[in-house]
Amino acid sequence: MTAHQAATAARKEQIARAAITVLAERGYQATTFEAICQEAGLSSKRLITYHFSGKEELFAAVADQIVADAEAYMRPALEGVTDAGDLLATAIRANVAFIADNLPQVRALQQILLNGGQGLWERHHIESQNRLAGLFAKGQGSGAFRPFDPQVMAAVLRASIDSVAPLLSAGHDPGRCAQELVELFGRGTRDEQSTRQEERQ
Template sequence: MSKKNKPTNQKEMSFIEKARRTQIVECAIETIAEIGYAQASLGQISKRANISKGVISYHFANKEDLLDQIAIEYYMAWQSYIAPLIEAQKSPKEMLRVYIESNLTFIEENRKHVIAVIEVVSNKRTSDGKFRFASDHDETILLPIENILTLGMQEGIFRKFTRSSSRVMALTIRNAIDGFTLELMKKSHLDVQEYTRELVTLFDKSTKK
């Protein structure tokens, strides 16, 4: 093999490996969404992907590594989708509206991934028994809401919040969005637009100065 061809082949191999990893993660998501966290063995995932367990082991250290990737990729996709939409808004009121709307849209369009993440986050624990994603998940999810509330307060658009009450409001907004997730899992034909309008109206009134 010539030096001229080697970089090209390396790039092709990197692309193939990336595509294979993506396929494995997607099959893991579908498997967990269908049969749950406890039943989603590497055997079940490899069967769905039509590959051997050895191929999964080549790309992921173990099942835990693969399950971590499901949550990590979901958060990265969520952030990439939500952040630009919020940053494009000119007022905190619109930022809050878009935060709610875009979250519900993202959840609706990624139902299987959402179900898989809920399963992983609810079940995966560290060696000392603590939930694997609990603390990091709370802070990264709540901080954007708290920042919007703080900005709205500074600009005189939102009512005054203390540090504690800002956290309460952020939690309430996030829990309402997560509640939508659970409702959507139970009712596949849920009127998402009506649900979204009601949440936007509710939090517009509760944050208004």
């Protein structure tokens, strides 16, 4: 990456992060280029329009930034975990922890989605579900998980993780929320023989 490319990437990230803050604190309608410019400490909104043609392009960058933040946050926890059951539990806990520690990003994304931005998030949502489906399919291949439709289970898990955001915003304990999901999906995915053996112990 050249110095110019690095400077451009840094400026775009600065603008995206400022947009996240304004969205989270003031809402969609108040997230104007002027407000973002003020939050980012930029001298002119032309510095925004130079990089982004309009709100849709900027909010697409916001979605990309949130995904990048989530992946960077969760990667250390997931690295080196190979057992399917452990990986499922770790992924659930890491997802819930990211939401709990990054509520402004979640509120910013909600503002975009509530104001017609579903298309900006759809690709990321599908990619996340597909990764979870791959985890389930791999677990089934190793015999750790019972037979079920991996895509259906992935969709339910993704929705369940996302649904804890309002609870976390209201002050619910992230560890307890994560543990409930770990137990729920642990029981829902394990093969019956493993579940019976666990219950006898």
